[in-house]
Amino acid sequence: MSFLSDAYQDIRDGVRALCAQFPAEYHRKVDAEKAYPEAFVDALTREGWMSALIPEEYGGSGLGLAEASVIMEEINRAGGNSGACHGQMYNLTTLVRHGSDAQRQRILPKLASGALRLQSMGVTEPTTGTDTTQLKTTAVKRGDRYVVNGQKVWISRVQHSDLMILLARTTPLSEVQKKSDGMSIFLVDIKEAMQTGMEVKPIANMVNHETNELFFDNLEIPEENLIGEEGRGFKYILTGLNAERTLIAAECIGDGYWFTDKAAAYAGERRVFGRPIGQNQGVQFPIAEAFIEVEAANLMRWKACALYDAGQPCGAEANMAKYLAAKASWEAANACIQTHGGFGFANEYDVERKFRETRLYQVAPISTNLILSYVAEHVLGLPRSF
Numbered sequence: 001m002s003f004l005s006d007a008y009q010d011i012r013d014g015v016r017a018l019c020a021q022f023p024a025e026y027h028r029k030v031d032a033e034k035a036y037p038e039a040f041v042d043a044l045t046r047e048g049w050m051s052a053l054i055p056e057e058y059g060g061s062g063l064g065l066a067e068a069s070v071i072m073e074e075i076n077r078a079g080g081n082s083g084a085c086h087g088q089m090y091n092l093t094t095l096v097r098h099g100s101d102a103q104r105q106r107i108l109p110k111l112a113s114g115a116l117r118l119q120s121m122g123v124t125e126p127t128t129g130t131d132t133t134q135l136k137t138t139a140v141k142r143g144d145r146y147v148v149n150g151q152k153v154w155i156s157r158v159q160h161s162d163l164m165i166l167l168a169r170t171t172p173l174s175e176v177q178k179k180s181d182g183m184s185i186f187l188v189d190i191k192e193a194m195q196t197g198m199e200v201k202p203i204a205n206m207v208n209h210e211t212n213e214l215f216f217d218n219l220e221i222p223e224e225n226l227i228g229e230e231g232r233g234f235k236y237i238l239t240g241l242n243a244e245r246t247l248i249a250a251e252c253i254g255d256g257y258w259f260t261d262k263a264a265a266y267a268g269e270r271r272v273f274g275r276p277i278g279q280n281q282g283v284q285f286p287i288a289e290a291f292i293e294v295e296a297a298n299l300m301r302w303k304a305c306a307l308y309d310a311g312q313p314c315g316a317e318a319n320m321a322k323y324l325a326a327k328a329s330w331e332a333a334n335a336c337i338q339t340h341g342g343f344g345f346a347n348e349y350d351v352e353r354k355f356r357e358t359r360l361y362q363v364a365p366i367s368t369n370l371i372l373s374y375v376a377e378h379v380l381g382l383p384r385s386f
């Protein structure tokens, strides 16, 4: 149920039809086995949904962020988790916007056909966390190669991807004017890197999210794998992050509708004290409130999509959409589990799984506090707090 659900109905119908082949039992089994939804991601790729943002000249569908966001929303709304595959959507925007012609020709058609996956992006580090400009991983130019040393943490989908975009410092912090200068991004061939200086250690975690610690010991990356100009990587990453935030907002909106639909259906059928529990305002109101908040977040999501697709600055809107949607989906998750009483905790209802999955988005890929400080500083003009 949504007032805005008729937007992009053809895409919604197509993704729903595919998702119907992967019902709740499939996602429950993948979660229980801590597996990767290979068959689901393969089907999405085969049907062309994963190449929505690849320009047509490289074999993709050349669609905008709005359409891509509908794909992600529908996966979550159908009970799945786009977290398994959303990386490629936003990572490839970095390559499309900042990669060389040669890189685009080499990689994009293979992403479109499914011959390669670009699901991974390595930014976060254990000792510096959100304070990205302080990151310690270095890439030092030696001849026609960069030599990488350092460590990353929480790097997702590495074991189910062929390529990763890696952010590393190429000029020491002490030698740059602005701390966001002097970092660069590289394409890393994951399988090759795992033989030549990159160690991958999986992190067991609360959601079924394939995420890892990475250790770099003199990993050599050919110079042709530098994306864009050396030293400008942080700026390039930020353009991808606006796409990432907007897509994740759409996923949270999909979750929000899944939770409110599920809660309303259960509240209508579960009878206690001789009447449906949904007849009690104490049960109705949290579901109604969550639905209102999901609808409101959705408006900001469309605004962020429209600005991004028009090539306009959209940092504030992308961040605000992600903030509102993550909060709304979490409230919806709470209302849904509460409505289900004890049954909300039983795996077979899927509520506890989706509850765990949607909780992530108030922390990653950017925490709510950091969005608040972005808005305080960049929109309201308040002094920088860190």
Ligand SMILES: Cc1cc2nc3c(=O)[nH]c(=O)nc-3n(C[C@H](O)[C@H](O)[C@H](O)COP(=O)(O)OP(=O)(O)OC[C@H]3O[C@@H](n4cnc5c(N)ncnc54)[C@H](O)[C@@H]3O)c2cc1C
Pocket: 120, 121, 122, 123, 124, 125, 128, 129, 130, 131, 153, 154, 155, 156, 157, 205, 209, 211, 360, 363, 364, 365, 366, 367, 368, 369, 370, 373, 385, 386
């Ligand atoms: C499942 C999962 C998958 C992930 N996947 C990836 C990935 O693929 N690639 C990648 O690069 N990263 C990934 N991350 C990392 C994620 O982006 C970070 O966890 C997140 O940005 C927060 O960084 P941190 O964990 O180091 O927290 P910290 O920076 O240590 O912050 C901890 C808490 O303190 C708050 N805080 C810190 N500084 C301030 C401040 N100045 N003002 C107010 N509050 C503050 C934060 O908001 C946060 O709540 C993933 C994380 C998880 C959990």
